[in-house]
Structure formats: C-alpha cells, structure tokens
Amino acid sequence: MTGDLVIFFLLAVIAIATAVSVVLSRNAVYSAAFLVLNLTTVALFYILLYASFIAMIQLAVYVGAIVVLFLFVIMLLGADRGESAQTLLWQRPLAIGLGVVLVGVLFYVFVIAGPFPATAASELPAGFGGPEAVGTLLLSDYVLPMEVTSVLLLAAMVGAIVLTRAERREKR
C-alpha cells in the first residue's frame, strides 16, 4: 500500500508538472514535447490500473499520431514564436481565479462528497482490460457506437481533405 502511494504521488507530480509546462511554455514545440511526457505518464497510470489495452492505444494513437500531427502543423506554420501583446489585462487573473474555483468544486463533488467506494475492488475478472475483454465488449454491447465512430472518422478524413484542397484550388 505505501509503495503504491509512493508510485502514485511520484507519477502525479510528473503529470501535474508536465501539464503546467504544456500551458506555460513560450514555444509551442516545447508544449508538444511536454504533452508527450504527460500522455506517457497517463499511459503508465492506465497500466497500473489494469487497462493495458487502453495504455497501448494511448501510446499509439495519442503519442504516436496526434502529437506528431501537432508537431507537423507547428513546423509547417512556423508557429513556434511568441504571442502578441496581451489585449485583455483582466483575463489572465480571472481565468486563474475561476480555475481555482473549478478545481475546488470538482474536489468537493468527486473527492469529498463523492459516493464512490474508498477502496477499489480487490478481485478483478481474468483478463480485465486486455485486448480480448475490450474487443468483446466493443463487438457485443457497443456495436452501434463503434459503427458511428467509424463513420465519424470517415467524415473527419473527408473534412480534412476538403479543407486543405479548397485552399489549393483558390490559389491557382
């Protein structure tokens, strides 16, 4: 139990520090690098919570595809420069104040008043969180959502192609 707590707090500090760095980094490339660290730390949490398949999906799709897409766009646009001068001076303190309120409310709802059991179930079904368990659920109880997701991915692909093609035709 104490060893688990040490690992939890170590990973939690890393996750929070990298998340803050994503937001505060001046250079967008550094933000993307810290996002990789944050996503990898969360993938470690998934492994420790017996969600091995989701952890692999996280590494392959989030770290491998989404962040690389971010990096491509940053490099393509040369958008790794600083930002313009702030126009709304009250916006930053207001955002941070509201963030503190939000984290207080979330803590109250989920941690203090939450109806969740303090200890997790000690016995897990065999193969919990593995590819077989997730795949069986995906193709039995969640067939319709899965098909809708595949249509959504197709729509996103078509949308991305159309958005970039129309621009090229306009230039000619």
Added chain:
Amino acid sequence: MNVPVMYIVGLAAIVFTIGVVGVLIRRNAIVAFMSVELMLNASNLALIAFARSLPDGSGHVIVFFVIAVAAAEVAVGLALIVDIFKLRHSIDVDEMSSLKG
C-alpha cells in the same frame, strides 16, 4: 496499484483544470488545442479509475471512443488552423474576430 479511487480522480480534476486555464489564457491556437487534449486526457483517467474500482470494462470502451473522437477532432481542427494561417498569416485567437458583430 491499489490506491483509493479518489486520489486518482483528484489528480484528474487538477489536470482538467490546468487544461481549462490553458484554453483561457493562451492565445496561440495550437497550444489552446493541446490544452483541450489535456482535458480529454484527464477525463479518460477518471473513467479508467472508475472502471478499475467497480470493476467494469465499459469504462475502457468509452475511453476508446473518446480517443477516436479526439483523433478526428485534431485532424479537422488542425486543418482549420492551417487554413486560417494561410488566410491571415497568424494563429493568434485574438485576431480571429472577423465574425464579431
């Protein structure tokens, strides 16, 4: 790992709030987008923690859908950002005000 589920949900709440503040204070559209990814990621962490504590595999399936939707959202969103950059040579969200009444 056997820590109370509240600890992990508390961590998810903190990371989610960092994402919210990031969307509010950053004016670089790409960094604001990354903050949205932080928020999605925090909610996924909470779902996985609940799936572990119940235990119920449905949480894993929902996280799978969230990751798929996030991938679609990033593809379209970044295509829009590239389009806006080609038009205005800036991705500063303060300058995208042509729809203002």
